[in-house]
Amino acid sequence: MPRLVPGLVPALAASALALTVALPAAAQSLLFLAEDVPAGLNYDGPAAAIPTSQTGMVNLMEPLFGYASAGENEDGIIVPNFDEFEGRLVESWDYDPDTLTWTLNLRQGVMGCNGAELTADDVVYTFARAKSVSGAAPIGWFLSNVASIDGFTPDVFGDEAARELGDEVVALDDYTVQIRQSEPNALFLPVMTIFGLHIFDAEEMNANATDDDPWAHDYTNNVNVPSFGPYCLESWTKNEEIVFTANPDYYLGAPAIDRVVMRRVPQSSNRVVVLQTGQAQLAQGLTPREYDSLRDAAGVAVGGVTGNENLFVHMNFDVPPFDNPLVRQAVAHAMPYDQIIANGYFGQAERWPGVVPSGYPGYHVSDSQYDQDPDRAAELLAEAGYPNGEGLDGYGDAFALTYVAEKESTLGPIVNAIQTALREVGFPVTLNPIPQTQYGDRQLVQRDLPFAVNDQEKPIGVDAGYAIQLFFVSPEAGGLNNMVNYRNENVDATWGQARVEPNTETRNALVAEIQDQLMADVAWLPVVEYRTQWAFADDLNGMRWHPDNSVRFYDLSFE
Amino acid sequence: MLVRYIATRLVIGVAQLVGLVIAVFFLIRLLPADPVSRLVGLNPSAEAYAQAERQLGLDRPILTQLLHYLGLAPEEGPGLLQGSLGISWVTGSPIVEEIGRHLPVTIELITLSFLIAFVLAVPIGMLGALKPGGKADRGVFIYSLFAGSQPEFWWGLLFVYLFFFTLGVAPPPLGSLSPLTSPPPEITGMITVDALLAGRPDTFIEALHHLMLPVATLVFILSGPIIKMVRQNMVRALRSDFVLYAHCAGLPRWQIARYALRAAMAPSITLIGILYGFMLGGAVLVESVFSLSGIGQYSVRAVLSFDYPAIQGVVLIITGISLLIYLALDLIHAVIDPRVAY
Numbered sequence: 001m002p003r004l005v006p007g008l009v010p011a012l013a014a015s016a017l018a019l020t021v022a023l024p025a026a027a028q029s030l031l032f033l034a035e036d037v038p039a040g041l042n043y044d045g046p047a048a049a050i051p052t053s054q055t056g057m058v059n060l061m062e063p064l065f066g067y068a069s070a071g072e073n074e075d076g077i078i079v080p081n082f083d084e085f086e087g088r089l090v091e092s093w094d095y096d097p098d099t100l101t102w103t104l105n106l107r108q109g110v111m112g113c114n115g116a117e118l119t120a121d122d123v124v125y126t127f128a129r130a131k132s133v134s135g136a137a138p139i140g141w142f143l144s145n146v147a148s149i150d151g152f153t154p155d156v157f158g159d160e161a162a163r164e165l166g167d168e169v170v171a172l173d174d175y176t177v178q179i180r181q182s183e184p185n186a187l188f189l190p191v192m193t194i195f196g197l198h199i200f201d202a203e204e205m206n207a208n209a210t211d212d213d214p215w216a217h218d219y220t221n222n223v224n225v226p227s228f229g230p231y232c233l234e235s236w237t238k239n240e241e242i243v244f245t246a247n248p249d250y251y252l253g254a255p256a257i258d259r260v261v262m263r264r265v266p267q268s269s270n271r272v273v274v275l276q277t278g279q280a281q282l283a284q285g286l287t288p289r290e291y292d293s294l295r296d297a298a299g300v301a302v303g304g305v306t307g308n309e310n311l312f313v314h315m316n317f318d319v320p321p322f323d324n325p326l327v328r329q330a331v332a333h334a335m336p337y338d339q340i341i342a343n344g345y346f347g348q349a350e351r352w353p354g355v356v357p358s359g360y361p362g363y364h365v366s367d368s369q370y371d372q373d374p375d376r377a378a379e380l381l382a383e384a385g386y387p388n389g390e391g392l393d394g395y396g397d398a399f400a401l402t403y404v405a406e407k408e409s410t411l412g413p414i415v416n417a418i419q420t421a422l423r424e425v426g427f428p429v430t431l432n433p434i435p436q437t438q439y440g441d442r443q444l445v446q447r448d449l450p451f452a453v454n455d456q457e458k459p460i461g462v463d464a465g466y467a468i469q470l471f472f473v474s475p476e477a478g479g480l481n482n483m484v485n486y487r488n489e490n491v492d493a494t495w496g497q498a499r500v501e502p503n504t505e506t507r508n509a510l511v512a513e514i515q516d517q518l519m520a521d522v523a524w525l526p527v528v529e530y531r532t533q534w535a536f537a538d539d540l541n542g543m544r545w546h547p548d549n550s551v552r553f554y555d556l557s558f559e
Numbered sequence: 560m561l562v563r564y565i566a567t568r569l570v571i572g573v574a575q576l577v578g579l580v581i582a583v584f585f586l587i588r589l590l591p592a593d594p595v596s597r598l599v600g601l602n603p604s605a606e607a608y609a610q611a612e613r614q615l616g617l618d619r620p621i622l623t624q625l626l627h628y629l630g631l632a633p634e635e636g637p638g639l640l641q642g643s644l645g646i647s648w649v650t651g652s653p654i655v656e657e658i659g660r661h662l663p664v665t666i667e668l669i670t671l672s673f674l675i676a677f678v679l680a681v682p683i684g685m686l687g688a689l690k691p692g693g694k695a696d697r698g699v700f701i702y703s704l705f706a707g708s709q710p711e712f713w714w715g716l717l718f719v720y721l722f723f724f725t726l727g728v729a730p731p732p733l734g735s736l737s738p739l740t741s742p743p744p745e746i747t748g749m750i751t752v753d754a755l756l757a758g759r760p761d762t763f764i765e766a767l768h769h770l771m772l773p774v775a776t777l778v779f780i781l782s783g784p785i786i787k788m789v790r791q792n793m794v795r796a797l798r799s800d801f802v803l804y805a806h807c808a809g810l811p812r813w814q815i816a817r818y819a820l821r822a823a824m825a826p827s828i829t830l831i832g833i834l835y836g837f838m839l840g841g842a843v844l845v846e847s848v849f850s851l852s853g854i855g856q857y858s859v860r861a862v863l864s865f866d867y868p869a870i871q872g873v874v875l876i877i878t879g880i881s882l883l884i885y886l887a888l889d890l891i892h893a894v895i896d897p898r899v900a901y
Binding site for chain 2: 031033039040042045046047049050133135136137138142154157217218221222237238239240241261263264265266267269270273274276277279280406435436437438440441442443444445446475480
C-alpha cells in the first residue's frame with residue numbers, strides 16, 4: 001500500500017467535506033404546461049374564479065393554516081388529512097368558546113419576497129381589505145362570512161361604515177392576532193386554509209396603493225401580489241407565461257425547485273407531445289384519454305387522486321316533469337354508470353354514492369342508492385304516468401341535456417352514453433352543448449337549466465356542511481348556488497341547527513340526516529367522482545393534492 | 560385630388576366605425592348570457608352578484624353605459640374620445656394595453672405568411688396559366704383547390720407531430736420563443752423586429768425558428784386561393800386583345816408576360832387584402848395550435864368570457880385596420896391600373 005503524506009488524508013477529507021458544504025444544490029427548474037396562466041393575482045379581483053389564476057396566488061401567497069399530510073395514495077400523490085390542521089403562518093393558536101375568540105400566535109422571522117417580516121399588521125390588513133368589499137368579486141369577505149367572523153355580514157354592501165374593520169380582528173402585539181366570531185361555526189379553520197384569505201404583505205401593498213385604489217387592486221390584478229409564499233414573481237405576461245423564482249427566505253426552507261416557468265399551451269394534445277419529449281416536466285388539464293395514453297409513455301408518470309371533482313346530473317325541480325320524484329328516480333336507474341367510468345374516464349373514476357365529496361369530513365353514504373336497472377327505470381316511468389316514455393315529448397326542451405361546449409372532448413362521450421341509455425328507457429333526450437359563460441349564467445343566475453350534466457362543482461370549503469349550504473339549502477335560508485331549485489324545509493331547518501352546533505359528532509349526525517334526505521329526493525343525481533390528474537416527468541417527486549386542485553411548486557423536487 | 564379622396568375615405572371610415580361601435584355595443588348585450596355570473600364564481604350570493612354588477616357598471620342604464628364607453632360622460636371615467644377602450648372584465652388590465660400586446664403577434668405571423676404565400680403563389684399561378692389544360696396547370700389547379708379547402712388547425716397539429724415530435728427539426732409549439740429565452744425589450748411587439756432592433760440576432764433566428772411551423776401552416780392554406788386567383792386572371796389576361804396585339808407587334812415574351820401579370824395582379828391583390836383583414840381574427844386556430852397569444856386568441860377568450868370591453872375593443876381595432884387595408888388596396892389599384900384615377 002503506498003504511503004501517503006501524513007495528514008494528507010484528513011486534509012483531503014476535510015477539503016471534500018468543505019466542498020460539499022460550500023457547493024449549493026444543483027439548480028432545478030421546472031417547465032409547467034397549463035391551459036392558461038394567471039389572468040390576475042387578486043383573489044378579490046375579476047380573475048379569482050379562474051383555476052389557473054388561483055395557481056399563481058397559492059404559490060406566491062401563504063395561508064394562516066393548512067392541512068397535515070395523510071401520506072401517499074396508491075399513485076404516490078400526497079393527500080391531506082382533513083381532520084388535522086397545522087399552523088402555517090400561525091405557530092400556535094387557541095380558541096375560547098365563551099367569547100368565540102381565536103387567538104393566533106404568528107411565527108416570527110417569516111420574510112416576504114420584498115424583505116418585509118410578517119407581523120400582526122399584515123393579518124389585520126388582509127381582513128380589513130376583505131371587509132372593504134372594494135374588489136370586483138369579494139371572495140375574502142365571503143369566506144369570512146362563511147366562517148362567521150363578526151361584522152362580516154351582508155350589511156357591508158349597503159352601509160359604508162360597516163366596511164370598516166372594527167375590533168373583530170385585532171393585533172394584540174406584533175405577533176398575536178385575535179379574531180372573534182359572531183356564533184359557533186366549525187368552518188373557521190377550513191376557511192382559513194383557502195386561497196381567498198391568504199395573507200398580504202401590508203407594507204408592500206400600501207406602497208402600491210393609490211388614492212383611487214387604496215387596496216391595491218390594480219397592482220394585484222396586473223403586476224404582483226406581495227406576500228410570504230415560497231415563490232416570488234420574476235415575470236408575468238398574461239395569456240402567455242408566468243415565471244416564479246424561489247423565495248430563499250421562505251420560512252419552511254427554500255424551495256427545491258429554484259425557477260418555475262408556467263407556460264400557456266392551449267391545445268392539450270401539444271402539452272402531451274412536449275411532455276413526452278422531456279422538454280416540459282409537468283402538464284395539467286389533459287383529457288382522460290390523453291392521461292390514459294401517457295400512462296405507458298417512457299419518462300412520464302401520471303398520478304391522480306379522488307379529491308373533490310365529480311360529475312352529476314342536474315334536474316331542475318321547477319321544470320316539469322322533473323318536479324316528479326318518480327321521474328328523477330327513473331333517470332337515476334337508467335344512468336349508465338359503469339359505461340361512463342370505462343369510456344368517459346378510462347377507469348379513472350368511481351361511482352359517487354353521495355352528494356358531497358367522499359373525502360370531506362361529514363360525508364355520509366345514504367341507504368338510498370340508484371344502480372343502473374333499466375327495468376326498474378321503466379317501471380318508475382310507468383308509475384309516474386309515462387309508460388315507455390309516452391307523453392314526455394310534450395315537455396318541449398326539458399330533456400335537452402345541457403353541457404359545456406368547451407368540454408366536448410371530455411363530456412362528449414359521457415353525454416352520448418347517457419343519451420343512449422335514457423332513450424332506451426323512453427326518455428326523449430337530446431344534446432344541448434352551450435358555451436361556458438352561458439351555462440354559468442343559466443346555472444347561477446337564471447337557474448333555469450332543466451336537465452344538465454355538470455362536472456365543475458368543487459366545494460372549496462372542505463366540509464360536508466359547507467357543500468350542503470352551497471348547493472342544497474334554499475336561498476331564503478342562506479343557500480348560495482342552489483342551481484336545481486331544491487327546497488326542503490327539513491333540510492333548511494336541520495342545516496340551521498348544524499351550522500352553529502359546536503359538537504362535531506352531533507353536527508355530523510345532523511349533516512348525515514340531510515344527506516339521507518337529499519339522496520332520497522334525488523336532489524342531484526351523483527354519477528361519478530373522477531380523479532384529479534397530472535402528468536409529469538417520472539423523476540419529479542412530491543406531487544401533493546390540495547382541495548383547490550392547484551399544484552404547489554414547493555411540494556416538488558427532482559430526484 | 561388624391562389627398563381629398565383619402566381624406567373623404569377616412570371620414571367615411573370614422574363614421575362607419577362609430578356606427579359599428581354602437582351596433583356592437585347593443586348586439587353583445589343581446590347575447591344570452593350574463594358576464595356577472597362568471598365573475599362571482601365562488602361566491603354567488605345575491606349581495607356579491609350586486610357588487611360585481613356595480614363593479615362592471617352594469618347596474619347603470621344602458622344609455623349611460625354607452626355614453627361612458629364613447630367618452631361622452633367623462634365624469635364616469637375615460638372613454639373612446641379620451642383614447643380608452645375600457646378595462647378588461649377578466650384581467651382588470653386596460654384593453655388598449657392588452658390589444659397592443661396581442662395584435663403585433665398576429666400581424667407578424669400573418670404578414671410573414673402572406674409575403675411567402677404571395678412569393679410562391681405568383682410564379683406557380685403563372686406556370687399553370689402558361690399552358691391551360693396542360694399537366695402543370697392541372698397540378699396547380701388540384702393543389703390550389705386542395706390547399707384552399709383544408710382545415711388549418713388539422714395541418715398545424717400534423718406539422719407539430721411530424722416536424723417536432725417525430726423528426727425533431729422544429730421547436731415545440733410553445734409560443735414565439737423558448738421558455739428559457741428572455742424576450743427582447745418590447746418596441747413593436749413583434750419578436751423578430753424587436754430582436755433585430757435590440758441587436759440580438761440569436762433571438763431573431765430563434766423567433767424565426769418558432770414561426771416556421773405556424774407560417775408554413777398558413778402559407779400552405781393561404782397559397783391555395785391566391786394561386787387560383789393568379790392563374791385565372793393570368794389566363795384571362797393572356798387571352799386578352801392587348802396581349803394578342805403585343806404578340807402581333809413582336810414584343811418579346813418576357814415583356815408580354817410582364818404586361819399580363821400586371822393586369823392579373825389587381826384582382827389578386829384585392830383577394831390578398833381581403834384575406835389579410837380576415838386573417839387578423841381568423842388566424843385563431845393556428846395561434847391556438849402553436850400557443851401564440853395573438854389577437855385571435857384574445858378575441859375568442861373575450862367572447863367566451865363575455866368580456867364586453869375586450870370584444871368591443873377587438874371589433875373596433877380589427878375593423879379600423881380592415882378599413883385602412885381597403886383604402887390601401889384602392890390606392891394600389893390606382894398605381895397598377897392606369898384606367899383607375901382619383
